[in-house]
Amino acid sequence: MTIRMAQESDIPELAQLYQETVLAIAPHYYSDEQTHSWASFAADGVRFREFILSGTTFVATDETGILGFAGIADDGHITSAYVRRDRIHQGIGSTLMQTLLDYAKNHRIERLYAEASEFSLGLFKKYGFHVYDTEIVERQGVEFKRYLVERGVIKKD
Template identity: 30%
Template sequence: MIIRKGNQNDLAEMKQLFTETITSVCKNDYNDQQLEVWRSGAENNERWLKVIHDQFVLVAVSDHKIVGFSTLDKGSYIDLFFVHKNYQHQGIASKLYLQIEDEARKQEGKNLTADVSKTALTFFEKMGFHVLKEQMVNAKGIMLTNYKMEKKL
């Protein structure tokens, strides 16, 4: 597996990984309506193009396919963080995270923040984050629970 900077050519594969991961990995933490509205975020092409152009994007590649990705916005906010359903618990998330944290340090960030799903909460806690607050997010009229988390660098 290699980790490299993401680019616009990766977008289609990133969006597919995003929707498939939500569907299969997050299904025990969110109901069908919540999963559907969350997955619908892949349809917002303008947002994804903005992510690629404005954020620090890393992709993990194995056997010529993207198996995970993470994005860092403004040097201190982890915006997107997903690992392929068939590559869970293989250390990919940890490797991506360590490189994201390293980039935040290079950008002289004092802390990292993220809005973390119920599914990812334990991982982020293992990486040294703590919950600032539980949040109820309204996405197209459907309420989703997530957690505002932070780690001091």
Template identity: 30%
Template sequence: MLIRDFRKEDIDSILELFHHTVHSVAAKYYSAEQLQAWAPPIDSIDKEKWLNSLNEGVTFVAERNQDIIGFIQMTPSGYIDRMFVAKSQQGSGAARLLWKKLEAKARILGIEELTAELSIMAKPLAERQGFRVIRKQEKLHNGSVFINYVMSKKL
């Protein structure tokens, strides 16, 4: 498995991975309406907006056999905006390696604390990586209400 920097040519694979992961892995936690709000059809996703966002801070991808199997994104302030691993790679260690690479980069950048608003499905993984829950919240996204967790980790 290779963890590397995001490249703009990764965008289509990342959007497919995001959409498929939300609709497969998250399906046991969220309603069909919530899944559609979170990950609408790929052709309706603003690719340029995602590309700009992924390029704004630090984004790493996990690759296996030249296929992108996961990615993690952090803003310049240390906010983890996105982290997804393909359903077929759940439990492979990809998420842990992505977290570790991102934490190492954050330390190099002088970031003292990582923060995130994490889904029900991501919360246990974040806790295993040393994050703590600040608060549980309800968040409106594309017309649907989601429960998520504001979490942080001191570096």
């Protein structure tokens, strides 16, 4: 597995990975309406492109293609953490999360924070994030509960 920076040319494959993963995993935690509303974000080309390219997004790849991606903004906001539906629970999410933590340390970002879904919360907790609040957000008229998580970063020597 290789980790690299996302490129403009990755966006179609990242959108497909995002949509397929949400459609496969979300039904275990969310209603059909919530699942389809969430997955539909990948079809919004302009917003999805911004989602990937506005911060620093890392992509995990191997000979089969893109395995997952995770993004971080300059202020420490973790914008994404997705693993291809057929490769979940194989260490890819952990590798990407460690990449984000290393990036934050190297760029002296002192606080990381995110809005975790029901199915990403475990990954965040595994890496020392704690829930400090919850929120209800609306997407296309559908409400979602998200967990607001944060953690500090060990300072670089």
